[in-house]
Amino acid sequence: MYKGNFNRDLSLVYVYSLVLLTMLAFSGNAILTRVALASYNMNPELVLLLRVSSGAVTLLLICYLRKYSLKIFSNLHIKTATALSLYLVGFSYAFTELETGIGVLIQFGVVQLVMFASSFFSDQQVPKNKSIGAIIAFTGLIYLLWPIGDFTLNLKSSLLMAIAGMAWGIYSVLGKNTDAAISSTTASFLISTPICLIFVLLLPSNSDFSWSSTGALLAICSGSITSGMGYALWYYVLPKIPSTNAAVSQLSVPLIAAAGGVIFMQELITFKFIISCVLILGGIAITIGVSSGKVK
Numbered sequence: 001m002y003k004g005n006f007n008r009d010l011s012l013v014y015v016y017s018l019v020l021l022t023m024l025a026f027s028g029n030a031i032l033t034r035v036a037l038a039s040y041n042m043n044p045e046l047v048l049l050l051r052v053s054s055g056a057v058t059l060l061l062i063c064y065l066r067k068y069s070l071k072i073f074s075n076l077h078i079k080t081a082t083a084l085s086l087y088l089v090g091f092s093y094a095f096t097e098l099e100t101g102i103g104v105l106i107q108f109g110v111v112q113l114v115m116f117a118s119s120f121f122s123d124q125q126v127p128k129n130k131s132i133g134a135i136i137a138f139t140g141l142i143y144l145l146w147p148i149g150d151f152t153l154n155l156k157s158s159l160l161m162a163i164a165g166m167a168w169g170i171y172s173v174l175g176k177n178t179d180a181a182i183s184s185t186t187a188s189f190l191i192s193t194p195i196c197l198i199f200v201l202l203l204p205s206n207s208d209f210s211w212s213s214t215g216a217l218l219a220i221c222s223g224s225i226t227s228g229m230g231y232a233l234w235y236y237v238l239p240k241i242p243s244t245n246a247a248v249s250q251l252s253v254p255l256i257a258a259a260g261g262v263i264f265m266q267e268l269i270t271f272k273f274i275i276s277c278v279l280i281l282g283g284i285a286i287t288i289g290v291s292s293g294k295v296k
Contacts, residue, residue, distance in 0.1 A: 016288065018237045019249050025230030027256035032222035037095070040215030045200045048092040050219035052085075052189060052196050055228030059186035062229075068180070072187045076177060080184065081191030083171035084231075088192065089199045090164030098157040101145035104254050106158055107165040112138060114169025115247035122243075130244045133286030137251045140279025143272065145254060172238060172246060181236035189228060248287040255280050 033051070036042045063070050071077070095103055112134060119126050171188075178184040238246055255277060261267040 015237060015240050018233060019241065019246075022230060022233045022237060023249060023252050023256055025226045025233065026250070026253045027260060029222050029226035029230060030253065030257050031260060032218045032226060036212075036215040036218040036222070040212035040218070041210045042212055042215040042219065043205070043210055044092040044096050045205060046211070047215075047219045047222075048088055048196055049193075049200060050216060051223035051227055052088055052193050054220040054223035055231075056186070056189035056193050058224035058228045059182065059189055059232065062182060063186050066182070068183050068186075070183050070186060072190055074187070076174065077184060077187035077191060080171055080174050080178075080188040081195065083167045083174065084188050085192045085195040085199070086167035087164045087171060088196055089203075090160045090167060093203065094157045094160035094164060096157070097154045098161060099147050101147050102153065103157070103161050105142060105145050106161040107168070108141060108251060108254070109138065110162050110165030111169040111172070111250060112247050114166055115172060115243045118169075118173045119243045126244055129289075130248075130287050133283045133288075134244070134248045135283070136286065137248055137280045137283025140276045140283060141251050141254060143279065144258065144276035169247075172234070173243060175235040175238040176243065178235055178239065182232045185228065185232040185235050188231075245288050248284050251280055252284060 033047060036047050037044060060070075062068075091107070098106075116126065116131075116134070175184075241249075258267075258273060258276075262269055262273070
């Protein structure tokens with residue numbers, strides 16, 4: 001009995017260590033993309049295409065070197081690629097005219113709704129403590145990201161970000177049905193690349209073409225490492241944890257990104273940051289701590 005409990009606890013530690021690594025990749029992805037767009041004035045369309053194409057090439061190379069079987073046009077892969085494309089396009093276009101903090105709140109708020117709804121409609125029991133933990137964590141996120149002073153909410157960009165959040169939630173839910181993380185993620189990126197190109201060609205651009213070698217390198221790193229490999233790792237852990245835990249865990253991403261600013265950019269640790277840390281991490285701990293799901 002004790003040995004069984006020990007092995008289960010060890011499995012939980014392993015799985016949630018991988019979840020933490022995935023959240024670090026997501027945070028790095030957000031930072032790389034933001035720097036490429038803001039600091040090097042890269043076009044959102046160009047960053048989008050560099051991200052998705054470099055992710056596809058990197059994952060395809062991994063599949064080739066590891067000799068993974070790759071079935072691209074399966075029903076599941078077409079669904080995941082469509083969701084991934086809508087997320088990437090919506091995210092890239094929305095942030096051009098949307099306050100960063102409000103954009104992240106819309107995105108993660110919709111993700112929570114989609115993933116909790118998937119648990120509800122799939123007859124998975126959602127304990128009250130999980131809902132309480134999610135509310136506490138999201139309250140901390142609101143406190144961390146809510147803009148100071150007046151701000152204008154762009155309806156079009158807000159709608160695009162909501163679509164991006166819904167698409168990412170669906171992409172994450174679909175990931176629970178895969179048993180080949182790298183192959184599935186590779187297929188999604190390969191199908192998404194031409195879809196994103198079509199969107200870029202059809203949608204009007206709000207900015208002139210601007211090229212930066214450093215910005216392009218950041219976008220490629222974002223696509224190949226933190227997006228491509230990060231999303232593959234996400235698809236590896238998703239079948240092993242409840243959807244509610246997966247949803248709430250993602251609320252740590254903006255917090256990790258803010259902590260990165262404190263560590264690497266000498267930003268000040270504020271009272272607001274400390275309170276947000278307590279709320280977000282406490283809410284995540286409550287949600288994960290009451291998990292009754294089995295680690296596979």
